[in-house]
Amino acid sequence: MTKHRIVVVGGGFGGIQTVHGLKGSSADITLIDRRNHHLFQPLLYQVATTLLATSEIAWPIRRLYRDRKDVTTILDEVVDVDTEAKLVRLQSGRAIPYDTLVLATGARHAYFGRDEWEKLAPGLKTLEDATTLRRRILLAFERAELSEKTADRDALLTFAIIGAGPTGVEMAGTIAELAQKVLPPEFRSIDTTATKVILIEAGPRVLAAFSEDLSAYAKSALEKLGVEVRTGKPVTAITEEGVTVGETFVPCRTVIWAAGVQASPAAQWIRAEADRAGRTIVGPDLSAAHDPNIFVIGDTASVKQDDGKPVPGIAPAAKQQGAYVAKVIKARLAAKPAPAPFRYFHQGSLATIGKRAAVIDFGRIKLKGGLAWWIWGLAHIYFLIGTRSRLAVAWSWLWIYLSGQHSARLITQKETLKDEA
Amino acid sequence: MTKHRIVVVGGGFGGIQTVHGLKGSSADITLIDRRNHHLFQPLLYQVATTLLATSEIAWPIRRLYRDRKDVTTILDEVVDVDTEAKLVRLQSGRAIPYDTLVLATGARHAYFGRDEWEKLAPGLKTLEDATTLRRRILLAFERAELSEKTADRDALLTFAIIGAGPTGVEMAGTIAELAQKVLPPEFRSIDTTATKVILIEAGPRVLAAFSEDLSAYAKSALEKLGVEVRTGKPVTAITEEGVTVGETFVPCRTVIWAAGVQASPAAQWIRAEADRAGRTIVGPDLSAAHDPNIFVIGDTASVKQDDGKPVPGIAPAAKQQGAYVAKVIKARLAAKPAPAPFRYFHQGSLATIGKRAAVIDFGRIKLKGGLAWWIWGLAHIYFLIGTRSRLAVAWSWLWIYLSGQHSARLITQKETLKDEA
Structure with a gap:
């Protein structure tokens, strides 16, 4: 008898958890990803803001x-x-046969139909996105140091972050800290403490997924770091000269996108129904409506909670779905009854604001400030993969905490200032 | 009275040492570099071969x-x-005035007039060179895993390194170890222990700067790791299909250049005489023959030892020259007599072969094997900048030593296999 062939596409949290859960099954498993590494996305903003090195939050999948x-x-x-033929077609021309297919292909940034914004306001999904943002942020300070006109200098020292979810809040806080605490003694012409970091949110408040008091605390913690929080008005234009918020034009040369996301084209591949964000609509066992041999999980799947709200696009949700699908597949292989429909368990929401503050919303328990920051840090270290990464990140953070120095302040990929212009 | 203006170009070992030596002078110092970081080049091959992360061997110069x-x-x-006007002209259009100028602008690879080889056989001078090589090496194994023809697979699993100086020897040893010890359990179609690493040297022996017995030991240590050493014949052709050594064609898809270097165009900038490798010929105090206000040091200067041999293009030589020039400038500023002419003191030659062997040639004292490897490691950690880097590199090496795992195995910069092709 030939073995059952399971193909998992995507080596993010969902895909990895699926493969993990399938341990001990008798199936042959193939994991396909276009990158050679699994990425710990919750800390990607720390690479973009010079706190961590790329290899501290990425692991070769093969390994x-x-x-x-x-x-x-x-x-x-x-x-x-x-x-029909049960084949996954790859860019190299190869086709991989499957009996069961799990699509966990995630999401990319979405610009609400304004694709021309992507070049001006890059987002943060891959390691390259992070090193690109790092380069842009560091080069803005370098250019400001060399600029001879006050207006240029002020625009170079203004950073706009669009979207005040956890990523936007964390980016804004870290850039403000870099400008306020780390860089001042190193520049001779500019005063980096005059840097303006503007966090722009179309909704009424920052960290909308958190309770109102935690959201208010986050806002005031950001303001203490010097971040200007502008809520309630959307960005209506982005150019090389700056952003327009509502009717107001803000001159600035660095714009970072932390707003919408768009699911991968998984729904198109399997000709399934998708929601507005492109996410495949799945059944109660996370299989595609028209094909019980295909499962779709994580950021590329549209799954509802009991109260009708969508399951959030965060790592724990993807991991729960990956573990669930592995159980469903194992039950089928063993000809056992199917598990109960998938239910998402919300473990809590976490976000950090700079070096000593964080907010944690566990539902009944809510924490903010220094204690929350320690819990945030320990939780993230716990969820990293392997002893080495845990020690390396803990050590990097400890060093930053004690010395105030960021260690990964490299401008790479482009040779000169001119190349970038 | 206006301050004396010293401009140092290049933040490598020579430039950094010059600025260091000028501490306490009354001059205004400007350090210009096209990169934002000082790079510890002796360990760059470790980034290319997945042993170290980029930020472990590079520091923001500003910092x-x-x-x-x-x-x-x-x-x-x-x-x-x-x-004439005593101005350094920059790509941005700015001009920086100087009273004293120190040029420490290093060297790039040279392909002996075969510039078309550069794309096929990249060299190793910058962080981008290292991540590019890392990507090529790792992608070769990935492609071999997917290849369907034996000939393709064999060529993908063949790595040619051209030039058997320390960099070539160190690259060959590490790639062989990666293939023999680290990767085998991770691939399903290929046997990575069948990988061929070929070290090609036109001269009669590897590590020509070392004594003959150390050179013979290095050769046998390389061969123990499975490296094929081919000496005495130059590479006569490089194509996408392979390299030709003398008359023999070797099919291989990854070629690494560790042979010649070409000095920066410093001599052209100042209209000075240069040697065949483009290095500026300088006087006994390292100043340009025609202009005592300009010094040229490091890999871009042509300096002779007492026995007529050229000073080698290695970090300790550049550092000695930087320290010397700082002394000359300080003496001039203080209107004191000039120091005696520059004399290079050769502290020794070091090279490592894989994880447990090295050769050290201190002249009278010669070491090889495990003890030499420990001295090599400690010396390199000692010369890194700052406590953090020393601890980080020591920790990375300790981890590799104990676990056998390389931690920086990331393919970055390009999205897919196809992009690279």
């Missing part, structure tokens, strides 16, 4: 499965799925 | 001088020098 002889890793990109 | 108010750092590229 994770060195002892799992049932798992084959393929570095390639999916271009389509043939649901 | 090094945060407490030196007499030092201004400029991120820009020199395009010319106006020796």
Whole structure:
């Protein structure tokens, strides 16, 4: 008898958890990703803001499965799925046959139809996004140091972050700290403490997923770091000269996108129904409505909670779905009854604001300030993969905490100032 | 009275040492580099071969001088020098006036007039060079895993390194170890222990700067790791299909250049005489023959030892020259007699071969094997800048030593296999 073939597409939190949950099944598992590494996205903003090095939050996927002889890793990109012939088609031209398919292909930034904004206001999803943002942020200070006109200098020292979810809040807080605490003694012409960091949110408040009092606390903690919080008005234009918030034009040369996301084209590959954000609509067991052999999980799936609200696009949700789908597949392989429909359990929301403050919303328990910051840090270290990464990140943070120095302040990829212009 | 203006171009070992030596002078110092970081080049091969992370061997130049108010750092590229008006012209269009100029602008790879080889056989001088090589090496294994033809697979699993100086020897040893010890359990279609690493040297032996017995030991240590050493014949052709050594064609898809270097165009900027490798010929006090206000040091200067041999292009030589020039400038500023002419003191030659062997040639004392490896490691940690980097690199090496795992195995910069092709 040939083995059951499971193909998992995407080595993010959902895909990794699926493969993990399938341990001990008799199936042959193939994991496909277009990158060679699994990325710990919740800390990606720390690479963009010079706190952590790239290799501290990314692991070769292949390495994770060195002892799992049932798992084959393929570095390639999916271009389509043939649901009739049960084949995953790859960019290299190869086609991988499956009996069961799990799509965990995540999401990218979305610019609400204004795709021309992408170049001006890059987002943060991949390691390259993070090193690109790092380069832009550091180069803004370098250019300001060399600028001869006050207006240029002020625009170079203004950073606009669009979207005040956890990523936007964390980026804003860290850039403000960099400008206020780390860089001042290093520049001779400019005063980096005059840097303006503007956090722009179309909704009524920052961290909308948190309770109102935590949201208010986050706002005041940001303001203490010197961040200007502008809520209630959307960005209506972005140019090389600056952003327009509502009717007001703000001159600035660095704009960072932390607002909308758009799901991967998984729904198109399998010709399934998608919601407005492109997420595949799935059944109660997370399988595609028209094909019980295909599961869709994580940021590329549209799943509702009991109260009708969508399951949030965060790592714990993807991990829960990955673990659930592994259980469903194992039950099928063992000809056992299917598990109860998927239910999302919200463990809590966390966000950090600079070096000593954070907010945590566990539902009944709410924490803010220094204690929350320590819990935030320990929780993230716990969820990293492997002893080495945990020690490395803990050590990097400890160093920053004690010395006030950021260690990963490298401008890479482009040779000169001119190349970037 | 206006202050004396010293402009130092290049933040490598020579430039940094010059600025260091000028501490306490009354001059205004400007340090110009086109990169924002000082790079510890002797360990760059470890980034290329997944042993270290980029931020472990690079430091923001600005950061090094945060407490030196007499030092201004400029991120820009020199395009010319106006020796009449005493101005350094920058790519941004700015011109920086100087009273004394120190050029420490290093060298790049040279392909002996075969510039078309550069794309096929990249060298190793910058952080981007290192991450590019890392990507190529890791992608070769990924492609081999997916290849369907034996000939393709064999060529993908063949790595040619051209030039058997310390960098070439160290690259060859580390790639062989990666293939033999780290990767085997992670691949399902290929046997990475079948990888061929070929070290090609036109001269008669590897590590020509070392004594003959150390050179013979290095060769046998390399061969123990599975490296094929081919000496005595030059590379005559490089194509996408492979390299030709003498008359013999070797199919291989990854070629790494560790042979010749070419000095920066410093001699052209100041219209000075240069040697064949483009290095500026300088006087006994390292000043340009025709202009005592300009010094040229490090890999971009042509300096002879007492026995007529050229001073080698290594970090300790550049540092000695930087320290010497700082002394000459300080003496001039204090209207004291000039120091005796520059004399290079050779402290020794070091090279490592894989994880447990090294060779050290101190002249009278020669070491090889495990003890040499420990001295090599400690010496390199000692020469890193700052406690944090020393601890980080020591920790990374300790982890690799104990676990056998390389931690920086990331393929970045390009999204997919296809992009690279």
